Amino acid sequence: MSSAVAADGTRIAYQLAGPDPGTRPALLLLAGQSNNHHWWDPVRADFEAGRRTITLDYRGTGDSDKPDVPYSTQTFAEDAVAVLDELGLDQVDVYGTSMGGRTAQWLAIRHPERVRRLVLGCTSPGKAHGYERSQEIRRALSQRDQEASATVLRELMYTPAWLAANPGPYPVLGDTTMPAYAKGRHLVASNNHEAWDELPAIQAPTLILHGTDDVFSPAANADLLAARIPDARAKLVQGARHAYFHEFRAEASPLVLSFLKS
Template identity: 65%
Template sequence: MTEQHGHARAEDGARLAYQRRGDGRALVLLAGQANNHLWWDRVRGDFHATHSTITMDYRGTGASDKPDGPYSTQGFADDVIAVLDELGVERADVYGTSMGGRVAQWVAARHPHRVRRLVLGCTSPGGEHGVERTNDVRRVLAGPGAAEALADMMYTPKWRADNPGPYTTLGDPAMPPHAVRGHLRASNEHDAWQVLPRIAAPTLVLHGDDDVLAPVANAALLAERIPDARAHVFPGARHAYFEEFRPLASTLVADFLTEAEAR
């Protein structure tokens, strides 16, 4: 299997680490807030029968630079394009989950010619139209037991008992504090509502109905706002539906990404 690692340069000069694995059509996988490419470790292999997977470390994470400048989902989207340019990928499928789904919205809306098919998982349009987590959830995540609380919001107790970890979706522990704050601000300030109708790529929206980090009501909002979009909700799934419900979730995504080939 082909593997490629390197760095792209963002417009401001920041070095952005990327990882490409496999052969075939490019599939960009975008991780959640304050996470690096390891977020996708359990899942990316599910797509290598038809795609090469491209991950990246957001600025502030992993092997990418960690500038103390402004962070935004629009800026992260520009970084994605810088990685695609470095790899010579003109058009890719894009699958973003959590904050990665917010970033993917901007990639698809601002660069429609670069996105063939779009998958948005456990995410939100943001702004006044998005349905945000409750203040109770925010307080728990800011408290002394935040790590355990986050794991509980990502996975059901039964799945955690059967899969004791370690989990690669609970944040990059090497992030400096300014980058953690920057990622939080970027996610909180995301608002793509006005540009969602510009998305030209066929879109699949996925969500768990027991997701308190990004409430499931956002799935319908996205599917209704984006042209040629449809949604699937996983009963009983929490935020990390893509891992806990992996067989079904990965099959749905793989089928969606390949169905256009038969048209």
């Protein structure tokens, strides 16, 4: 297992795949809340034709350390920088989805020289200015019946037709090895994300992707981010829910690749 050491001593596990990129920048892939690098398993190979991909296990997940201390999306971004430093990479392309998109925002804001191109998927600028999921959805996800809650989450991620044709397992439903306290720390980190004031500082050309039928992180956030970030454009994936990048990979992955090559 490969790992980097964050500023506070936390060990962050990371994974490399794909060929040596040569002069092409590597692609850093950032997963959603309470997930490890397996979030990207269904689509990672889409990006590895002539390009190295990098994933990491957030603190609290996978093979990384799991300190019981406050987490934040800023902290996750600095952990990502520790991985890039360990690999000796001065600049990469970054693709973050869901909470990974929130983490990617801070990476591009705080370390503009490290991010060549930025892709933000199914994410938001934070609750103060962004569009949040409804209270009804929040209650459905927090109900005591864990199987019922899991069913709700699956249906927020994928369309009914996809679920019927693909019985799983689904790698985007959370890291089952996480201790309960770490899941709570991730939830607070994502809920407390607020980058609105600093989004105009992003220098990297930015592509924003979102499923039109995403109510977990409402699709209206895409245009909101595109208007706030300089040199950004939004593209909606018709009919997709939160896991657009998986279910609609045939459309989403080429959009990302075309943007990164442009």
